Amino acid sequence: MKLLIALAMLLAAPVWAEPGLPPEAAVAQALDNHPSVVAARARIGEARAQQRLLAVGPQEVVAQATLQRRDVRGVGVVPEYDLQFTRPIRLPGKAALDRKAGEAGVRAADNRADDARHQAALLLAANWWAWAGAAAEAGTLNGAAAIMADAAAATARRLQLRDASALDLDQARAAEAAVRAAALQATARTAAARAVLAANFPDLPLPASAPALPEPVLPAEGIAALAGLVVARSHEIGASQADLDRAEALKARAARDRIADPSIGLRGFSEQGGNEKGVGLVIAMPLGGRARAAAAEQAGAAASAAAADLAATRSAINAMAAEDAALATGYLAAWEAAARAAEAAAEAAARQREGHRLGGVDLADRLVAERLARDAALDEVRARTAALVAITRLRVDSHSLWGHVEE
Secondary structure, three states: OHHHHHHHHHHHOOOOOOOOOOOHHHHHHHHHOOHHHHHHHHHHHHHHHHHHHHHHOOOOOEEEEEEEEEEEOOOEEEEEEEEEEEEEOOOOOHHHHHHHHHHHHHHHHHHHHHHHHHHHHHHHHHHHHHHHHHHHHHHHHHHHHHHHHHHHHHHHHHHHOOOOOHHHHHHHHHHHHHHHHHHHHHHHHHHHHHHHHHHHOOOOOOOOOOOOOOOOOOOOOOHHHHHHHHHHOOHHHHHHHHHHHHHHHHHHHHHHOOOOOOEEEEEEEEEHHHOEEEEEEEEEOOOOOHHHHHHHHHHHHHHHHHHHHHHHHHHHHHHHHHHHHHHHHHHHHHHHHHHHHHHHHHHHHHHHHHHHHHOOOOHHHHHHHHHHHHHHHHHHHHHHHHHHHHHHHHHHHOOOOOOOOOO
């Protein structure tokens, strides 16, 4: 069934909703089914149950009955009974504070569920680009290995024509073997990255091969605007604010609870075999002591800690937004420089390759040029991957990509 659903989603959705990224519908399903997100959603149900519990309160009717036989002088043994029903009554204002605390708890759980989905989205993006980046490195090295294989074959032909030495052939073959070893390592990293991605997100349909790395581009919204949205849409700040609201409500509740709730009830009794009967009103009032004062002090300290936690969370999110913006801008500029360097190195290597073919360039000079071109191409792939990771992270953190949409 899961396979049929995945195939249907792939057919219904565009091949890539975002350049180089999986379809939005497939990502949404994979994120919603991630265990951390499922667990966080379940905690919303727990918070709602806690909200209902706080709304109705722990006050319950207590039934108390006494049945006895009394030996009365001159009368004999007579039956007697006593029946009493009592219930604590919340004083005015306490129920409203309980409801406020319950509502804040639900908001905190809902924000943490959305943040769990956000963290899963960051993990998916990191795993995805790790797979695509490793595959791009493998492709670059395999291409370089093919070039070195041509160089080794050409050197072998020249050796037969006595236009090259055996040392030249050894150097060409050694260079080819080194590049092929590096290509095999990159292929192994590609397989490992795909395995990690599939293990973390088994509901995400993966293509047979990794997509090609697209060229990084600045988001249409702009770096500064997205950095502002990182803070404005932060679920971590929302959860911390809800925690503070709940702590403040519980602090006010504990202050009011220094005056205990009275219990009111009805009592009926029959004594001396029914000769004495009566109905009465029962009122009980606990006398608060140092325990209630300590509870109020504890709630006040918890509210102060929640306020400090909110300030720390805001500071951390502001720092993260600034870091996201700086990395996206800096890595994009670094990729552009790496792309120019790779293009220049490739052109130099092509000239050396042609010169070696015509006999005007030594093999050693060609190998140096090929190595420089290969290193520059790898640097470009790594810089491209880093820029894509940074831009995607900024978009995910700002909830402009793969964000949860409330139904």
